Amino acid sequence: MGRAPCCDKENVKRGPWSPEEDAKLKDYIEKQGTGGNWIALPHKAGLRRCGKSCRLRWLNYLRPNIRHGDFTEEEDKIIYSLYASIGSRWSVIAAHLQGRTDNDIKNYWNTKLKKKLIATMAPPSHHHLAIATSSSPSPSPSHYNMINSLLPYNPSVSTNQLLTPQGMMMTMMGQQQQQLLYQEDMGSLVNSANSNKFIMSHQEDSQEQSTNNGIMLLSDVRSGSSTTSTVTRVKMEHLDHQHHHHEEDERSMSSVVMEDYGMEEIKQLISSSCTSSNNSLWFDENKTEDKFMLYY
DNA sequence: AAGCAGGGCAACCGCGAGAAT
DNA sequence: TATTCTCGCGGTTGCCCTGCT
Incomplete structure (x- = not known):
């Protein structure tokens, strides 16, 4: 009927x-x-x-207090961040931006931000989406911006705070406590069965903390809707060989894992920006995980 | 100046969730 | 419990404007 x-x-x-x-x-x-x-x-x-x-x-x-056009850099970052975390749930994103409508944000994303992201993510081949490793040059601020954009949005975090790995760590440590499990080493990292849980493992060498942080992030954010679920999992790993105590492979390695059912654009952007010759790209089409991995 | 292509944006469409009956 | 109805959402469409040839 x-x-x-x-x-x-x-x-x-x-x-x-x-x-x-x-x-x-x-x-x-x-x-x-x-x-x-x-x-x-x-x-x-x-x-x-x-x-x-x-x-x-x-x-x-x-309705009153509607704003149109002229999105600020701050709003861009918020949109990037939330999109990376929750996907195209425009109404949720709009709720974080005073006076913006979901339709406005959706249009803005489709017509401008996505292109802006492409421009950011498709620089010359020596640019990689990566946190600095001991064997590679320090990434430019734009890399941090991109990585920052993949972090869950937290309105209390300033832009500047997001610009460095340390800042990112502070962000994760300080702002996401309710969702974080902090692990002392990689080996004990567990993949939580709970949704909406953020798991982070952070390795540090006591002698070289400032330059050789090992970072593993796992974000798992699922929409409440069972039928239109947007599942986004952002996992960023950085395993520096000097601190890589739990793996046989001693190569410097960073990886990004994106799991997602509604963010094909992001997948494509990231994969297309990370397919230069010295990277290997693995797609894991396992239906139970639906993730792909990028290793450097 | 005219025609065309592409971009931007307002509006529409169809679906799922949940409330109401 | 089943059915109907409304709301809210994300995806898509189509019109209008602008820039290019």
């Missing part, structure tokens, strides 16, 4: 809203509210529009 249409499509106006319609809708909602029923609202307000159309118009354009 088919679903009943929400309105009589033959008798409703479609397309761009006129200033008169805007005024009617705004006036009605300001005086009467939505009444909790968008379907009935257009009739009451004297509009020949579908209730869904009215809702969309109000939420995306007419």
Whole structure:
């Protein structure tokens, strides 16, 4: 049995809203509210529009304190970060950006930010998405920015704080305590069965802490919806051979693991930026894990 | 100046979740 | 418990504007 249409499509106006319609809708909602029923609202307000159309118009354009255009760098970072963490859940991302609508952010991402990311992620071949290793030059700030963008968003973290591995670590350590399990060594890293849990293992050499941090991050954020779930798992590993006590392979190695069912774009961006000759790229299409790994 | 292509954005569509009946 | 209805969401479409040839 088919679903009943929400309105009589033959008798409703479609397309761009006129200033008169805007005024009617705004006036009605300001005086009467939505009444909790968008379907009935257009009739009451004297509009020949579908209730869904009215809702969309109000939420995306007419409601107070809406901002359009001119996204700031800070907002860009927030969007990058949240997208990396939760995927294309625009309403959630919008909730973190005062005055922005999900539609605005979605459009902004699709038309500008994604391209900006491509530009960032596709520099000359000597650029890699990686945390500095002892055998490679220090990454540029843009690398940290990109990596920062993969970290879960935390509004209390300043931009500057995110710009260095140390800052990132501070961020993780200080801000995500409720979600973090801190492990003393890699070998004891466990993959939590719980969703929405962030697991981090951090190795340090007591003599060379400042330059040779081993970092392992595992982010597992799942949407609440079982059917439209966006699963994002960002795992970044950096195993420096000098501190790599638990593996046979002594190569300097950093890896990024992205698991995701709704972030194909991110996958492509990262994989395309990390396929230079000295990297090996592994896709693990195991359906139970759905992850791919990038090793340097 | 005209035609075309691409980008940006507002609006629409269809689906799933959850409330109401 | 099953069915219907509304809301809210993400994906997609299509119009309009701008820049290029």
